[in-house]
Amino acid sequence: MSKPYVRLDKNNAAVLLVDHQAGLLSLVRDIDPDRFKNNVLALADLAKYFKLPTILTTSFETGPNGPLVPELKEIFPDASYIARPGQINAWDNEEFLAAVKATGKKQLIIAGVVTEVCVAFPTLSALAEGYDVFVVTDASGTFNELTRDSAWERMTAAGAQLMTWFGVACELHRDWRNDIEGLGALFSNHIPDYRNLITSYTALTK
Amino acid sequence: MSKPYVRLDKNNAAVLLVDHQAGLLSLVRDIDPDRFKNNVLALADLAKYFKLPTILTTSFETGPNGPLVPELKEIFPDASYIARPGQINAWDNEEFLAAVKATGKKQLIIAGVVTEVCVAFPTLSALAEGYDVFVVTDASGTFNELTRDSAWERMTAAGAQLMTWFGVACELHRDWRNDIEGLGALFSNHIPDYRNLITSYTALTK
Amino acid sequence: MSKPYVRLDKNNAAVLLVDHQAGLLSLVRDIDPDRFKNNVLALADLAKYFKLPTILTTSFETGPNGPLVPELKEIFPDASYIARPGQINAWDNEEFLAAVKATGKKQLIIAGVVTEVCVAFPTLSALAEGYDVFVVTDASGTFNELTRDSAWERMTAAGAQLMTWFGVACELHRDWRNDIEGLGALFSNHIPDYRNLITSYTALTK
Amino acid sequence: MSKPYVRLDKNNAAVLLVDHQAGLLSLVRDIDPDRFKNNVLALADLAKYFKLPTILTTSFETGPNGPLVPELKEIFPDASYIARPGQINAWDNEEFLAAVKATGKKQLIIAGVVTEVCVAFPTLSALAEGYDVFVVTDASGTFNELTRDSAWERMTAAGAQLMTWFGVACELHRDWRNDIEGLGALFSNHIPDYRNLITSYTALTK
Amino acid sequence: MSKPYVRLDKNNAAVLLVDHQAGLLSLVRDIDPDRFKNNVLALADLAKYFKLPTILTTSFETGPNGPLVPELKEIFPDASYIARPGQINAWDNEEFLAAVKATGKKQLIIAGVVTEVCVAFPTLSALAEGYDVFVVTDASGTFNELTRDSAWERMTAAGAQLMTWFGVACELHRDWRNDIEGLGALFSNHIPDYRNLITSYTALTK
Amino acid sequence: MSKPYVRLDKNNAAVLLVDHQAGLLSLVRDIDPDRFKNNVLALADLAKYFKLPTILTTSFETGPNGPLVPELKEIFPDASYIARPGQINAWDNEEFLAAVKATGKKQLIIAGVVTEVCVAFPTLSALAEGYDVFVVTDASGTFNELTRDSAWERMTAAGAQLMTWFGVACELHRDWRNDIEGLGALFSNHIPDYRNLITSYTALTK
């Protein structure tokens, strides 16, 4: 009766970053801005670290929604980048859909702004087409907690798996021995408490 | 095993506003009054904007529950309006049920006061008769968060989809190009942060 | 795929009040004591009002858990009262089980202290035997919110319906016209905001 | 040893609205946007209602801070409006200072964005020059509660009185009989709960 | 430099209950309604228990503010009762002021709705005339915590002492031996946790 | 459609304590440190009390993650102890897996740090292999509540049962008469409120 364990596989996963735009970010109030910025960049860094195909998309970026945050452009200079002319659900945009299919991956890691629209709509569409969808909840934001809770409920009922960026990184990596320094650097750059552990450890073992 | 994606369709949806009465509103304490008032009016405005058939109903409006809030009457001067003589579950009122059926729609967007009764009871009844039900959680209110959480749990277990007014508007609209100004006005009137984005954008592009 | 709507029926429902004992109540910290006391008494009053068969039970009441709170004894002087000699899950006590079966009801309305044990265990047992179980979440209490949330998750996964006392009263009553004054009195005695509405209404209509 | 009671006097009070600009408002996260917007407009409406001299000022409104929110311009078409070229503390701007002095009032009612800078700096300066300062805390906003609490502490230590717009309106009005309808309208427009009381009252007394 | 200890003295204290009206109570959202109702009645019961002269007053009770809650009338059938025709600050009403002076007491215990107006204004006025003022914070309520915090700050800066009803009762009583049963009954009726202690204690010592 | 009631059985249960290491514990911020320490030790004490086979495992304990907390080593001097060389999911470690299988138990009680990785990964793996998994949520910790909620959602969707240590103890014990003093001591050592009940009870019955 329960969902089977669909485990993230770095050879079968792609990342979709939806509408992290300068204007829309001012709508996000269910998470502290410092923490949210860090989470989005952590997700971007892990996508790059694991060399996952990554697709960037924006909604009306020439209007009040504003441009994509520049950091994401810099991290993914060569990624597919679809500036949607009007479709609210990115999945309705043929170019976006083609880019997703072109990755050849069945596991989609999705984050975006705002959660109940820019994340939930493509999540529900992708699930309907048989993809496994992993929503990165801490790299997605929206107006308030009530809205977020409603969106989570809708997505999980449809079969999405809720994760946060740290869990995604760990499930993709599988074993520290694959690259201790690489994973350690990712954690050190985005988890102050972990960085402190490394600082103290390094000082004592030098 | 998961629910399929039932997507809101403006040609197949009706709105049910249940018991937003002046007296009952004093019972609502799981959401700030300023925000709640704005959400209810936003839902009403979007129902009107998308020309969705809308049904208003009240419970004992001549007693302490008080009259329907006047703003809703003004927005929907010609809507079906059923002042129920006693039925707590609106679905038990034949006139209300007839009005729902007369819309010919299979997707019901429901909001009301209080969540676990005036919203949950007709939601459960409608689901039992095969309707798709979308509960607008931020335009529904109740005594406290514990009560709300219990009600959400009961409704989602029965198959209801939880949404908030902004997600409803976006899912109905599908594409900004259908009417940029209309959707923009709806957001500007009910999302202060979005209004500010437009204000800054307009000042710079003039 | 979803649960069908099992609607409370006053002719087919019994109430189980489990371990509302003076000592155990000091463990309850997921709800304010004034509110909790009011909710428990409201549930008791509605059980009496709707003449639902009601069963009281306690665990080790001669030890530190303490005696049943006296108000419940006073409201139900003739109810089945099972002081369990040791069974933690009331359902494991044959006398309790016999009392439940003797009611001849298939709908069990359960509340108690603490939620994850005294409520959850008999709830899970009753569900396993085919009863419909309605947990009254606001008349049940436990150590903290984390514990409560875990308990709710376990019970809902097993098929329990979560409700609060107000929803129970409304679903049992069905129609105000069955007895306006009786239901009004119940609300007035246990919902200060509703009492205020009645006070203002009465003053103006005198 | 205690501060004497300096009571607001509508004949001796002026209102200073500092930097309520479209861009800066996106920084405000210690108060819900719907509530904050309502509070700022309520303060503006009361300033107009009591015919208090009102001064508007902005900081760098041609840059990212954005323009003054249009509603304030509309409410005060003839008010002094000082677009400061660079001074962060409005009190350092000679034109602003002259406008304050030109009012001839000794009681200054101040609100703005962000609290610890745009409100606190002119508050401290005005107190130092012997003005009585009333900070309207719910029409002032900032990054988070920690920042707000620090700012309140600094201003109260310097002698500022903390108030909210409702208290300001009541202290200025003194007696309902001065104008029942005017004050009632102000409350009805900005306090949903009060509007509901009026709605129910009106329905019953018609 | 610090305030001296002004200790409540049952021979020198009077109680002022300001505007606990059915309509105004719907504005109170900084405290749970069940708890607030209990606190107000606890304060009333202690005033009666210690035979403190008590003054009741209301603002516009024939309008939307609604009548005084009936419980207070019942507890104090013979108390001074001033229905103010319009003065917002009760201290501005000559009849109220005369009633206060007629008590001959110098210590005023004040509670009311809403805190920053109906409590704060007479508190500031009384302090200005040399009274010692004890604000019963948990029997006073207002719109939200931000408003409450501002009001507390203003009142304490002016010299008011903040207390809650339990502390008032204890400071007035001084010594359990003055009447163990009377004080115990007051606590048992208004503190569920204390009632439970007594229940368990009584069961074991019988 | 609902999950059947799988009841903890002390003859069929094993305990897995995953990565409670001194360094990793500094990452835990969804629960107060004093409470968390108490919960972990309570779970350990109950595992010992019920003589459940217990497996300890750590991740990179010679690096910044730090050593297992010494208390756990002391409580289980003879337990299986697997210091994993690199596998993030303990289930991927053959030695760990062998230890689990060697217990011969089908019910796994799991707790660890951090919840969404060290607990969720082996939970999902064990469920996939047909084990019944009971997650002890209050002896598991992670970065923040958003992360925890996501992890709970993922695990419950896969069929895990969420419990807290107190519920685990009660479900294993079944009947107080099996050993009143033993269970009482467990509660007294880890629930201050329960200890107080016993203290008062003992004083009165001596």
Next chain:
Amino acid sequence: MSKPYVRLDKNNAAVLLVDHQAGLLSLVRDIDPDRFKNNVLALADLAKYFKLPTILTTSFETGPNGPLVPELKEIFPDASYIARPGQINAWDNEEFLAAVKATGKKQLIIAGVVTEVCVAFPTLSALAEGYDVFVVTDASGTFNELTRDSAWERMTAAGAQLMTWFGVACELHRDWRNDIEGLGALFSNHIPDYRNLITSYTALTK
């Protein structure tokens, strides 16, 4: 205008522990029980560590308030112990007052249950007699945060200094070199995070 820095001096300080009784502790709800128990024992341990004269007192310990918690008796077998026959303010008890004076200390470190009565009353009395009073806020507890905040306000206005046990220990110790191991043990026993730091440090430096 500001208070001078009165610094705790281990040669001039005494500790007063007021009414930490098993029954009264069930009233404490402004702090988590695990944390509160730890704080009280930490304060007791530091009093013993610094050899500060310590006075224990209780109120009606033979009634429902219950006996002093046994741990405190064990830590201070030879301390002054005054079981007050009825005085609510311990300062009103001559034996208690004599014990305080007999210490010959001018700095009083006070903690107790409940904050606004058992702590605040002797604090205000002691300040009035010229003592320096240091309230240990995290080893004192009461009904809820509103009550605590009111009590803090009253005590600080009268000149009390608010501290927590960790600050008290640090201010008394002055310099780690006075006894590194002793202070480290105190922290290790009562601060899980600090214990973890020591565990990791010790493992790496062995």
Next chain:
Amino acid sequence: MSKPYVRLDKNNAAVLLVDHQAGLLSLVRDIDPDRFKNNVLALADLAKYFKLPTILTTSFETGPNGPLVPELKEIFPDASYIARPGQINAWDNEEFLAAVKATGKKQLIIAGVVTEVCVAFPTLSALAEGYDVFVVTDASGTFNELTRDSAWERMTAAGAQLMTWFGVACELHRDWRNDIEGLGALFSNHIPDYRNLITSYTALTK
């Protein structure tokens, strides 16, 4: 009666960063780690930007408290750096005191870990010697909010001014025209919302 306005002056201010050490940071739980890290670095960057003399100090950095966080060393390679051998109050260290005096400044901007000890003790000592002290509350951290609130109360009673880093920057800068780009860069680097405003503004004005 009120404190005069002591305004920060970049020619008369020094910055003291006390005990921001890798181990001690794991004790900080009154503020989110991402936000706290950002605040500390923002304060450091502003100290450097305004060329304020800055003093770094640590407590037992070779023990479990751990080394100074490396970022601070990098930002201030030439700053006074006092590794205290044992004094808990930095002001008790003669080298530290000499460094403070050597700056020749009378305004001290202090932040550190933990607030009630490492910040409060030197703050109280400095105030006692006539310095003006500005505590940067959001770059200081401690165990929990109760502890923080107690510490704030103690410091403000002694005359400290509470500020946050943003307010410090604004008060030091005085006028945007002194260097628009420099201040803008500081805000852009440490306030995500402000960075977004600049991003949108820049995109539209290019």
